[in-house]
Amino acid sequence: AQSVAQPEDQVNVAEGNPLTVKCTYSVSGNPYLFWYVQYPNRGLQYLQKYITGDNLVKGSYGFEAEFNKSQTSFHLKKPSALVSDSALYFCAVRDNDNAGNMLTFGGGTRLMVKP
Amino acid sequence: EAQVTQNPRYLITVTGKKLTVTCSQNMNHEYMSWYRQDPGLGLRQIYYSMNVEVTDKGDVPEGYKVSRKEKRNFPLILESPSPNQTSLYFCASSPRDPALSYNEQFFGPGTRLTVL
Numbered sequence: 001a002q003s004v005a006q007p008e009d010q011v012n013v014a015e016g017n018p019l020t021v022k023c024t025y026s027v028s029g030n031p032y033l034f035w036y037v038q039y040p041n042r043g044l045q046y047l048q049k050y051i052t053g054d055n056l057v058k059g060s061y062g063f064e065a066e067f068n069k070s071q072t073s074f075h076l077k078k079p080s081a082l083v084s085d086s087a088l089y090f091c092a093v094r095d096n097d098n099a100g101n102m103l104t105f106g107g108g109t110r111l112m113v114k115p
Numbered sequence: 116e117a118q119v120t121q122n123p124r125y126l127i128t129v130t131g132k133k134l135t136v137t138c139s140q141n142m143n144h145e146y147m148s149w150y151r152q153d154p155g156l157g158l159r160q161i162y163y164s165m166n167v168e169v170t171d172k173g174d175v176p177e178g179y180k181v182s183r184k185e186k187r188n189f190p191l192i193l194e195s196p197s198p199n200q201t202s203l204y205f206c207a208s209s210p211r212d213p214a215l216s217y218n219e220q221f222f223g224p225g226t227r228l229t230v231l
Contacts, residue, residue, distance in 0.1 A: 004157075006157075009155070041225075043207075043225055044222040045222070046221075090157055103160065103220075104160075104174070105157040107155050107156055107157040108155075
């Protein structure tokens, strides 16, 4: 079975400071990893993914994510946070080597960026 | 405008009264899916469909039904709703299986359902 953990329910950051939203995963095969963002009263929007290749993945809106196979992590990062980045962030994983087409989402992390 | 639409956006109902939440996409996507979002649990997949007349169970299918008679529509049916189905529901679509083809999913705006 595949699973995703987002250990922090909320992350608080001052505007202009770097931010990290943590995600760890568990799959038995090779992972496909995704980040989605949800703004208030909206559906989820895709941010970025990792399929293969470089461990540092550039995404939308200045975000990047770092894949670490040994730590089974896929942390979302941004060098300088904006107030407008405040939202709910979800990490998701799919086990590419096993049957089935399901994406499993983490519980979400609320990012609060204060001016 | 390319989009996924859901109706209704808000619904309050009573236990046992059958309801249907509609989902429609105008992007000619093959893959469609339903999720429920609950605090601390993230999104959990209820059902998905790879194409017309092809549906499969997700993580939490109990108490739900779906159908895919047309490519653009993927309604979620609760035959006998119960209070534990009170949740925020999202429909999503993508051109193919969102992981196999690396395409991200497009999400609808959500339907907040309360079952009394």
